[in-house]
Amino acid sequence: MPLSGKEAHPRNTKEARRTSSTETSGATGAPDKDYNLVRYVEACLSNALRLETYIADAERDKGTEVGDPFRKARADSRTGAELGRRLLGARWVSGAEMFLDGWSRAGRR
Structure with a gap:
């Protein structure tokens, strides 16, 4: 069964947003500074x-x-x-x- 909504996009979670803003390099979204x-x-x-x-x-x-x-x-x-x-x-x-x-x-x- 395909995922929909927030399940399809794990970046919509609070944790993913916090991680992406603190551990990525901005526009590229790379996980390494x-x-x-x-x-x-x-x-x-x-x-x-x-x-x-x-x-x-x-x-x-x-x-x-x-x-x-x-x-x-x-x-x-x-x-x-x-x-x-x-x-x-x-x-x-x-x-x-x-x-x-x-x-x-x-x-x-």
């Missing part, structure tokens, strides 16, 4: 890799002038990926420090 940043880094790296193909095609066709914008875009994508990596690293280190601080306090009780 770092999800969007991870996806951004992945997109930058994917773009840089794709641009490698475009640069190789341009060089094969002896089109250095055509390859230049691709090289610039590749550098920008790598810069974006590096920025995202640093931000993630800072978040994860901060989270680990908070965890260890809480853990050490619990051990003192």
Whole structure:
């Protein structure tokens, strides 16, 4: 028997709304607060890799002038990926420090 109404949409429950507003990344609804940043880094790296193909095609066709914008875009994508990596690293280190601080306090009780 198919579910209808609130049963069909578990997000209509109070618990689901509370969870979604406190543990997701907003518009994407991802359950991890770092999800969007991870996806951004992945997109930058994917773009840089794709641009490698475009640069190789341009060089094969002896089109250095055509390859230049691709090289610039590749550098920008790598810069974006590096920025995202640093931000993630800072978040994860901060989270680990908070965890260890809480853990050490619990051990003192």
